[in-house]
Amino acid sequence: MSALTVYAASIAHAIRTSLRDRTNFLLQALGMVLNDGFFLVLWFLFFAGFREVGGWGRSDVALLLGIIMIVVAISGVFFGGYRDMAATILKGELDSLLTQPKWVLPRLIARESIPSAWGDLVVGLILLSTTAHLAIVQLPLALIALVCGLTVYVASGTLYASLAFWFAGARSFARDLTDFMLLFSSYPGSIYSGATRVIAYSILPAGFVVLTPVKLLRTPDAETLALAISASTIYFTLAVCAFHFGLRRYRRGDVNASLA
Amino acid sequence: MPVVSVRDLRKTYRYARRRRGLRGLLTGAFAPEIQQVEAVKAISFEIEAGERVAIIGPNGAGKSTTLKILSGILEPSSGEARVLGLVPWRERIRLAYRIGVVFGQRTQLWPELSARDSFALLRRVYDQETEAFASRLAHLSGRFGLAEFIDQPVQRLSLGQRMRCEIVASLLHAPELLFLDEPTIGLDITAKAIIRDVIREQAREEGETVVLTSHDTRDIELVCDRVIVINDGRIVVDEPTEQLRRQFLARKLVTLRSAAPAIALSLPGVTRRESEPHTSMFDVDTRVARVEEVISKALAQGGIEDITIEDPPMEEVVREIYAATK
Amino acid sequence: MRFMRRRSDFPRTADAALAAFGIGLRQAFAAWPVLMGRALFYLVVMAILAALWDKVTAAHLPGTLAAHLPEGALTLYVGVTEWITLSVSAIHLRLEDDIRSGALEPQLLRPKPYLAQRISESLGGAAARLIVLAIAGIALLVLSGRPQPPLLAFMYVAVLGVLGCAIGVLLFTFAGLSAFWIRRVLPPYLIVQKLTFLLGGLFAPISLYPRWLFRFALATPFAAHTFFAGVQIIAPSERFFFFGIGLEVLWIIALSALIALLWRRGLARLLREGSP
Numbered sequence: 137m138s139a140l141t142v143y144a145a146s147i148a149h150a151i152r153t154s155l156r157d158r159t160n161f162l163l164q165a166l167g168m169v170l171n172d173g174f175f176l177v178l179w180f181l182f183f184a185g186f187r188e189v190g191g192w193g194r195s196d197v198a199l200l201l202g203i204i205m206i207v208v209a210i211s212g213v214f215f216g217g218y219r220d221m222a223a224t225i226l227k228g229e230l231d232s233l234l235t236q237p238k239w240v241l242p243r244l245i246a247r248e249s250i251p252s253a254w255g256d257l258v259v260g261l262i263l264l265s266t267t268a269h270l271a272i273v274q275l276p277l278a279l280i281a282l283v284c285g286l287t288v289y290v291a292s293g294t295l296y297a298s299l300a301f302w303f304a305g306a307r308s309f310a311r312d313l314t315d316f317m318l319l320f321s322s323y324p325g326s327i328y329s330g331a332t333r334v335i336a337y338s339i340l341p342a343g344f345v346v347l348t349p350v351k352l353l354r355t356p357d358a359e360t361l362a363l364a365i366s367a368s369t370i371y372f373t374l375a376v377c378a379f380h381f382g383l384r385r386y387r388r389g390d391v392n393a394s395l396a
Numbered sequence: 397m398p399v400v401s402v403r404d405l406r407k408t409y410r411y412a413r414r415r416r417g418l419r420g421l422l423t424g425a426f427a428p429e430i431q432q433v434e435a436v437k438a439i440s441f442e443i444e445a446g447e448r449v450a451i452i453g454p455n456g457a458g459k460s461t462t463l464k465i466l467s468g469i470l471e472p473s474s475g476e477a478r479v480l481g482l483v484p485w486r487e488r489i490r491l492a493y494r495i496g497v498v499f500g501q502r503t504q505l506w507p508e509l510s511a512r513d514s515f516a517l518l519r520r521v522y523d524q525e526t527e528a529f530a531s532r533l534a535h536l537s538g539r540f541g542l543a544e545f546i547d548q549p550v551q552r553l554s555l556g557q558r559m560r561c562e563i564v565a566s567l568l569h570a571p572e573l574l575f576l577d578e579p580t581i582g583l584d585i586t587a588k589a590i591i592r593d594v595i596r597e598q599a600r601e602e603g604e605t606v607v608l609t610s611h612d613t614r615d616i617e618l619v620c621d622r623v624i625v626i627n628d629g630r631i632v633v634d635e636p637t638e639q640l641r642r643q644f645l646a647r648k649l650v651t652l653r654s655a656a657p658a659i660a661l662s663l664p665g666v667t668r669r670e671s672e673p674h675t676s677m678f679d680v681d682t683r684v685a686r687v688e689e690v691i692s693k694a695l696a697q698g699g700i701e702d703i704t705i706e707d708p709p710m711e712e713v714v715r716e717i718y719a720a721t722k
Numbered sequence: 723m724r725f726m727r728r729r730s731d732f733p734r735t736a737d738a739a740l741a742a743f744g745i746g747l748r749q750a751f752a753a754w755p756v757l758m759g760r761a762l763f764y765l766v767v768m769a770i771l772a773a774l775w776d777k778v779t780a781a782h783l784p785g786t787l788a789a790h791l792p793e794g795a796l797t798l799y800v801g802v803t804e805w806i807t808l809s810v811s812a813i814h815l816r817l818e819d820d821i822r823s824g825a826l827e828p829q830l831l832r833p834k835p836y837l838a839q840r841i842s843e844s845l846g847g848a849a850a851r852l853i854v855l856a857i858a859g860i861a862l863l864v865l866s867g868r869p870q871p872p873l874l875a876f877m878y879v880a881v882l883g884v885l886g887c888a889i890g891v892l893l894f895t896f897a898g899l900s901a902f903w904i905r906r907v908l909p910p911y912l913i914v915q916k917l918t919f920l921l922g923g924l925f926a927p928i929s930l931y932p933r934w935l936f937r938f939a940l941a942t943p944f945a946a947h948t949f950f951a952g953v954q955i956i957a958p959s960e961r962f963f964f965f966g967i968g969l970e971v972l973w974i975i976a977l978s979a980l981i982a983l984l985w986r987r988g989l990a991r992l993l994r995e996g997s998p
Contacts, residue, residue, distance in 0.1 A: 167912075174916050178925065185787040185930055190777045305755065312759060316766050327773035335769075409996060464996070469827045471993045485993060492833035499828045506745055508752035513745065520741040521834045523734050549752070 142238055146246035147214055154216075154249040161251045168255025172205065176259070190326025197324050198267035199353060204321045204346045205260030207285045212253025215290045217245040221297030222310035230386060241379050245290070270353065277356055280364070281349035287368035288344040291375035292317055298375070301382025301391050313340070321346045341371065397481065399573055399605045400443035400466060405475035407436040407461050435461040437629035438475065445572075448599055448606040450616040450637070453626035459609055460577075462626060466607070467497060467575055480572060493522060496566035500578030503558070504565055507551040511542065511561040514550070515568060522569035529568065536564045540594055556587025563591065567598065574599070576608040580615055592618045613707050625717055633717050646683045649706045650690055652676045655699035666690055679708070738834040739842040746811075746846025760851060761858045764808050768862060771804070771925070772797040787930045794868050795956045796926060801859050802955050803924050803948040806883050809851035810890035813844040817898030818907040821988075824997040830989075837895075837985050844891050852887060856880075875958035882951035882963065885970040889947045890918075892977040899981065902988030922948040929953065946973045 155161055179201070183194040192200075211218060221244055224230065233240050264270055270278060296313040299306035320328075320335070320342035328336045328343075337343035344367040352360045385391055410432055436458045443449050453459045464470035465477060468484035468491050477484060482491045505514040519529045537543060540560045545553055550561065559579065566574065576595070580588040596619050599606045608620055616623055616637060623640045625633035633640065652659050652675070659676040661668070665684025669677040676694075680687055687705060694700055750757060775796035817840070820826040829836045863870065897910035904910075918924055922944035928936050939945050950966030 167909075171912070174919075178919060182926075185926075186778050187783055187786045189774065189781070308759065312763065316763075319766065319770060323770055323774055327770075327777045329773070332769055332773050411995065461996070464827065467831055469830045469993065470996055488830065489833050492831050495831065497828055497831045502825050502828055504828055506749055508749050509745065513748065517738075517741045517745050520738045521832055521839075523738075523833075 139239065139242065143242050143246055146243060147249065150216065150246060150249040151213065154251045161254075164251040165255040165258075168252040169259055172256060172259040176201070176263075189324055192324035192326050195267055195269040196350070196354065198263050199270065200324060200346050200350050201322065202260050202263035202268050203282065203285060203349050204318070205256045205263065206282055207289050207321075207345060208318065209253045209257035209260055210282075210286055211290050211293070212250035212256065214249070215245045216250040216253070217247035218290050218293035218297065219250065219311070219314065220248070221245075221294065222300040222306045225297065225300040225382075225386070225391070226304055226307050230383075234387070240383060241294070241376065245294070274353055278353060280361070281352045284364040284368040285345045285349045288341050288371045289317070289321075291368070291371040292341055292345075294375040295371075295378050298378040298382045301385050316340050317342060317345070325350070341367070344368065344371065398442040399445045399447075399480055400441075400607070401476075401478045402442070402462075402466070403440045403476045404438050405436055405440070405462070405465060405477055406434070406438050406473045407458075407465065407470070408473045409433045409435055435629055436465075436472070439626065439629070439631050441624060441631060441634060443605060443607065445605055446599075446603050447622055448596070448608070448620045449622045449624060450608045450610065450620040451624045451626060452609060452611075452616060457626045458629040459626045463575060463577065463607070463609060467495065468492075493569065494571055495573045495575060496569070496571035497575045498559075498562050498566045498577065498579050500559070500576075500581040503550070503562065505550045505558070505561060508549055510547045511550055511553075511565075512546050514561075515565060518565055518568055524569060532568060532570065533564075536567055539598065540564050541590075554587075556583050556590065559583060559587070559591055560594075563595065570602070571604065573605045573607070576606065576610075578610055579608070580610065580612055588612070588614070595619055613713065627717075646681060647708050648680045648682055648687050649704075649708050650678045650680055650687060651702075651704040651706070652678075652694050652700055653702035654697075655701065656697070659694050659697055659700075661690065661693055663690065663693065735834060735838065739838050742839045742842035743846040743849075746843035746848075747850050748846075749843075750811075750847040750850035757850065757854050760808060761854055764804060764855050764858055765862060767804055767808075768797075768801055768859070771800045772866075775800060792956070798863075798868075798871065798955045799927055799952045800925060801863070802879055802883060802952040803922070805852070805855050805859050806886050806948050806951060807890060807918065807924060809848050809855055809887050810894060811844040811847040811851070812894070813840065813891055814894045814898030814907045814911045816840065816844070817895065818901040821901040821992075822905070822997075826992070827997065837981070841891065841895060844895075845888060848887050848891055852884065871955050872958060875955050878954040878958055878963045879951050882954060882966050882970065885967065885974065886947050886951045889943055889970060889973055889977065892974065892981060893918075893943060893947065895981055896977065896984065899984045899988055902984075902991055917942070918944050918947055921945060923952065924948055927953055927956070943973045943977060946970045 179194075179197060183197070187193075217224075224244065224247070230240065230244075233243050236243070264278070293310075293314050296310040297306070299310055317340040320340045325336070325343070325347035333343075336347070344364070348360060348364045348367065352364055382391075410430055439458075439462065451459050451462065461470065465472050466479055466484055468479075468488035471485045479491060480494050484491055505511060506517075515533060519526070537546060540563065542557075542560060542564060545557050546561070550558060553561070563576075563579065574595075579595070580591050583591065592615060595606065598604065606619070608615065610616060621637050623633065623635060623637050624631055649669075651671075654674055654676065657673045661676075661678060663685050665681035667679045667681075669679060671677040678690060680690055691703060691705075694703075776794060779791050779793050779796055820829065820840075826836065829839075832839075893914050894911065897914050898907050900910045901907050921928065921939040921942045923929075923939070928939040928945060928949050931939065939949075946966075946969050950962070950970060954963065954966075
C-alpha cells in the first residue's frame with residue numbers, strides 16, 4: 137500500500153471514530169457553529185461602528201475569517217493529530233508507532249479527527265460563498281490559497297509539537313503557540329506593523345496561513361503566488377526536519393517521555 | 397450510649413434512565429423514565445465506643461451508601477440512625493467537628509503546597525487553638541513519621557507518604573469517630589503495613605472508634621476487631637474478626653504453573669480448582685493443611701515454573717459468606 | 723486529649739475563609755509556570771488588540787465611532803478588561819469536577835461551608851493573577867511609550883477591577899453549580915463568556931452602543947464585571963467611580979444570594995439522590 141492509501145485509511149478510521157457518538161458529535165459541531173456565529177456578530181457590530189480598519193472592509197475580514205475557518209476545519213477533520221501531538225510524544229505513546237513499518241509523522245497526524253472542526257467548515261463555507269465577495273472564477277485560486285494556508289498551519293502545529301522532543305514544558309506550550317497563531321490569524325493584516333508583523337510572518341505565521349492567501353484572492357499576481365507556494369514548502373520542510381531530528385533524539389532515549 | 401446506632405435504615409435511589417442518541421437526549425429531558433434501586437434494605441446495628449469495625453461487601457452492595465448516610469452526606473429513605481448522639485443528615489456540620497474521614501481515592505490536601513500548609517488550613521477549618529494544635533501535630537507527625545516530607549509539595553510524595561498525611565489530616569482535630577474508606581488502596585506491601593499499624597495503635601491509644609471499608613482482607617484482619625458484611629443491601633454477617641477468620645478466611649489459594657499439563661496433589665484440606673492446562677489451582681484450608689506442605693509436594697514432582705500464594709478474593713469470601721448464610 | 727471546640731459562628735467561618743483565600747493565593751504562585759503562561763497569553767492578546775485598536779483610533783474616520791475617541795484609548799480599555807477577565811479562576815471546572823466525580827462528599831464532612839471555602843480559594847488564585855497580570859500590563863504600557871493615564875485613573879481601575887474580578891468569579895460559580903443538574907458546565911460557562919463580550923464590553927466600551935442598548939447592558943452584572951473598571955482608564959470620573967462601586971457591591975450581594983439559593987437546592991438534591 138502506498139503511503140497515501142495508508143494515510144487515507146487511518147484518517148477514515150479516525151473520522152468514523154469521531155462520528156460514533158452521534159450526540160456528542162452534533163453537540164460539538166453545533167457548539168462551534170454557535171461560537172463562530174457569535175464572533176461574526178461581534179465583527180458585524182465592529183464594522184457597523186467603525187466601517188473599516190487600515191483599508192480592510194467587511195468583505196475583506198469575511199474573506200479572512202472564511203479562509204482561517206476552512207483551514208482550521210480541514211486541519212481538524214483530516215489532520216487532527218496536530219493539535220495534541222506534544223502530549224502524545226510526552227506520554228510515550230510513540231513507542232507503539234515506532235515498532236510499525238510505516239512513517240511515524242503521518243500516523244500521528246491521522247490519529248484524531250476533531251468533531252467541532254465540522255462546525256468551522258460550515259460557517260467558513262457560508263462566509264466564503266456570501267459575505268466574502270468571491271467570484272466563482274476564483275475557485276481554482278481559492279483552492280491553491282487554501283492548500284498553501286493549510287500546509288503552513290499544520291506544519292507550524294507540527295513544529296510546535298516537535299518542541300516536546302526537547303523539553304517537557306512543550307506539552308501545554310505547544311498548544312498555546314497553536315492558539316496564538318490562530319489568534320494572529322483572526323485579525324486583518326493591516327493592523328500588524330513592526331514587531332507584530334515580524335512575528336506574524338515567522339514564528340506565528342498568520343501571514344502565510346491567511347494574509348498571503350487573502351492577498352492572493354484580492355490582488356492576484358505571480359509574486360504573491362510564488363510567495364505562498366514557497367512559504368508552504370519551507371514550513372513543510374522545516375516541520376518534517378524538526379520532527380525527524382526530534383524522533384532521532386527520542387530513539388536515542390534522550391527524551392523524558394512518559395511523564396503522564 | 398453507642399457511638400453509632402442504626403435501626404431499619406433504608407435507601408432507595410431514583411434516577412432517570414439515560415437513553416442513547418439525540419432522540420434519547422430530548423425525551424430524557426422532557427419525559428424521563430424513572431427507575432428505582434433499593435440500595436439499603438432495612439439494616440440495623442450498633443457500634444460502641446472504642447470498637448474497630450470493618451464494613452465490607454462487594455461493589456454495589458450498599459456499604460458506601462450506608463457510610464454516606466452515617467457521615468451525613470446522604471439522607472435515608474426511611475429508618476433511624478444516630479452517630480455520636482446526632483442525626484447525621486440533619487446535623488452534618490455539628491457532626492463534622494467530631495468525626496474524621498479518610499477517602500482512599502480522594503485527597504483532601506492541596507497538591508502544589510506542602511502537607512504542613514494543608515494542615516494549617518485545617519486548623520482553622522476545625523477552629524483549633526494554635527498551641528494545642530502544634531503539639532498535636534508534633535505528636536502525630538512523630539507517630540506517622542512525617543518529618544522528612546511534611547514540607548515537600550504533596551504532589552511529589554509517594555502514594556504511601558501521601559496516605560499517611562491524609563490520615564494525620566483526619567486526626568488533627570481529635571475526632572471521636574474515624575471513617576476510613578479504602579485507606580490502603582494502591583499502596584505497596586510495606587506502606588500498607590505501616591498504615592495498618594499506625595491506625596490500630598492510634599485508635600487503641602486514644603480510644604477512637606474506627607469504621608473501615610476495604611477490599612483488602614488484611615486491612616480487616618489487622619485493624620478491626622469486628623466485621624459487618626453487607627450484601628445486596630442487607631447485613632449478612634456481623635461477627636468478631638477472629639470468628640470470621642476462623643470460618644471463612646482460613647484459606648489460601650495456591651496457583652502453580654508447570655511444564656507438565658497438571659500437577660497431581662492429594663492432601664486433606666486441599667481441593668483442586670478448575671484451571672487452564674499447565675496451571676494448577678488449589679484451595680488450601682489452612683486449618684487442616686499447611687501451604688508449605690503443598691508447595692514441597694508440588695516441587696517434588698519437578699517442572700514447576702511459577703508459584704503464587706494468595707488470599708482468596710474478597711468477592712469470593714463474601715459470596716461464600718452469603719451462600720453460607722442463605 | 724480533647725480540645726475545647728468553640729462554637730461555629732461568623733468570625734470563625736470568616737477566619738476559615740480567609741485561610742482558604744491564603745491557600746488559593748499560595749497555590750497559584752506555587753504553580754508559577756501556569757501563571758507565566760497566563761501572563762504571556764495576556765501580552766500576546768494585548769499585542770494584537772493594541773494593533774487593532776490603535777489602527778482604528780488613529781484613522782479617526784468621520785461618521786464612525788472612532789471619529790472622536792482619543793488615540794490609544796481603546797487599547798488601554800481592553801488592557802483593563804482583559805486584565806480582569808484573564809484573572810478570573812476556572813472555578814466552574816473545579817465545581818464540575820467536585821460535583822460530578824463525587825469529590826464533593828468528603829468536603830461536605832468538614833465543619834465549614836464548602837462553597838464559601840471554594841469561592842475564597844478561587845478569589846485567592848484570582849488575586850495572584852491580578853497581581854502578576856497588572857505587573858505585566860503596566861510594564862507593557864511603560865515600554866510602549868504611550869501617554870500614561872493619570873494616577874487617579876489607576877486607583878479607580880484597581881478598586882473597580884478587583885471588585886469586578888470577584889463578580890466574574892461569582893458568575894463562573896453560577897455556571898459551575900449547574901453541574902448538579904446537567905452533565906457539562908461548558909454551555910453555561912460559554913454563555914457567561916459571550917455575555918461578557920457583548921454586555922460587559924470586553925473588546926470595546928458599551929458606551930459605544932446605541933443609547934437603549936447601553937442602558938440595558940449597564941444594568942447587567944456583566945457591565946459590573948468589566949466595563950466600570952475599563953472605562954475609568956479612558957475617562958476617569960469620580961462620580962462614575964462611586965456609581966460603579968455601588969453597582970458592583972449590589973451585584974456581589976445579589977449574585978451571592980442567588981448562588982446560595984442554587985447551592986441549597988443542589989445540595990438538597992445531592993443529599994436525597996446521591997452523587998450524579
